[in-house]
Amino acid sequence: MLTARQLLIFKYIVEEYIATAEPVGSKLLMTKYNLPYSSATIRNEMSFLEEQGYLEKTHTSSGRIPSMKGYHFYVETLLQPDVDDKVKNQVSTLFSDRNRSIQEIIEESCQMLSQLTHLTTVALGGNSSYEKLQNITLVPLGSNSVTAIIVTDKGHVENRIFHISNEISMEDLSACVDIMNDTLIGTPIDDVANKLEKDVKPIMSIRVKEHEVLFNAFLQAFMKFAKSNVYFSGKDNMLYQPEYNDVNKLRKLVSAFENAQQWKSLEPSKDDERGVVVRIGGNELPFNDGINDVSIISTSFDTGENSRGSISVIGPTRMPYDQVVSLVELIGENIEKLIKDENNEK
Structure with missing residues (x-):
């Protein structure tokens, strides 16, 4: 158990070091904080706090800095709320x-x-296993690109930009989105990849010309979503x-x-x-x-x-x-x- 004097000196050392990032010495404590103790008394208390593991000495200064144990002690016993x-x-x-x-x-x-x-x-x-797919929307960005906006029931949003080559038509992209909205809405995000492979891919292979490229692009988007x-x-x-x-x-x-x-x-x-x-x-x-x-x-x-x-x-x-x-x-x-x-x- 620390004395009231030791607690006060320790508190000022921690707060001074937090403010300046400079090791704290006894003379600075005595003058800046108007402590009613001699420099020798403060040094003795600092030595005791160091022996107890609350302070450390640096190689470049005679001053002290808080140790990990000291920071823990400060947080657990001396912390005061500070929000104006x-x-x-x-x-x-x-x-x-x-x-x-x-x-x-x-x-x-x-x-x-x-x-x-x-x-x-x-x-x-x-x-993400507790989030469910709510909707996928396409937004054209220009003649050769479009963004797919994926939204969950928790309000989480992920964007995926597709650069459209000549082989991929906007109709194919729209068909992919319609298939996924029909099949995947209400599916937990962590289950979407499996359901894409099992339920969506067979439909896309029949209805969409460049289905393989689009399928892989959406699969990557959902895998990123689950980790993002x-x-x-x-x-x-x-x-x-x-x-x-x-x-x-x-x-x-x-x-x-x-x-x-x-x-x-x-x-x-x-x-x-x-x-x-x-x-x-x-x-x-x-x-x-x-x-x-x-x-x-x-x-x-x-x-x-x-x-x-x-x-x-x-x-x-x-x-x-x-x-x-x-x-x-x-x-x-x-x-x-x-x-x-x-x-x-x-």
């Missing part, structure tokens, strides 16, 4: 517009979080964090962002703990390539009867936890409320 009224109003405005799909709301929430925190965010939609529930915003924000001035470290991080499959481990199951989850460095992260000084703050929300999604903020372990935890919690609560309201209206 202006930000709350921004969030309310985002969720007051009901003329958008759930997927659009989640993506815009992701964008808002990255803008407010100046960090990277990732959203994971619900498991990972959405990032603000990837570039990590470039401006001093922790990632090291080129090798930055390369690893960028590679992690490109590997969407790694982030699937953040996808919550229906039995997972509710509320905000804070992962700080090391083995708690979804990466397997030696990235340690990263924290991920996540919250989950129900997207259907058996499906859950999540939204997370990714940043250095030196991130403003009080602000980020509060924002993630606020956004998550609003997403879940919106989804419940939409389901109740159906």
Whole structure:
């Protein structure tokens, strides 16, 4: 158990390091925070906090920085909510517009979080096995291209652009879409590929001239759809964090962002703990390539009867936890409320 003095000194060290990314010394603490203790007393307490594993000494300075254990302790015992009224109003405005799909709301929430925190965010939609195909629509883009818009009953949208060669007519494309709408509407997205092969392809082979090319194109679109529930915003924000001035470290991080499959481990199951989850460095992260000084703050929300999604903020372990935890919690609560309201209206 830490004393009140040790807690105060520890709190100021964490918050100073979060703000400056510079190791914190006893003289700075005494002068900047007007502590009523001598520099020697503060040094002694810092040494004790280091012995207990809450602080670490860097090689380049006599100051201290928080350890992984220290960040965990800070989050679990000293965190204070920090969302001002202006930000709350921004969030309310985002969720007051009901003329958008759930997927659009989640993506815009992701964008808002990255803008407010100046960090990277990732959203994971619900498991696609609980989404059903609602409609496929064709929209001409020009003389040689068309986009197919695939929509699920959860408001998830996927676009697939087809560049039409001379061998493929617009009539063939329209016939494909009509066959799929007649055969596949109401099918879970994860089952569409099998049903395409089993039920749709035989019909297309009879009614559509270039059926093989079109069949493969739509099959790829649906396979991508079932895997495309990972959405990032603000990837570039990590470039401006001093922790990632090291080129090798930055390369690893960028590679992690490109590997969407790694982030699937953040996808919550229906039995997972509710509320905000804070992962700080090391083995708690979804990466397997030696990235340690990263924290991920996540919250989950129900997207259907058996499906859950999540939204997370990714940043250095030196991130403003009080602000980020509060924002993630606020956004998550609003997403879940919106989804419940939409389901109740159906």
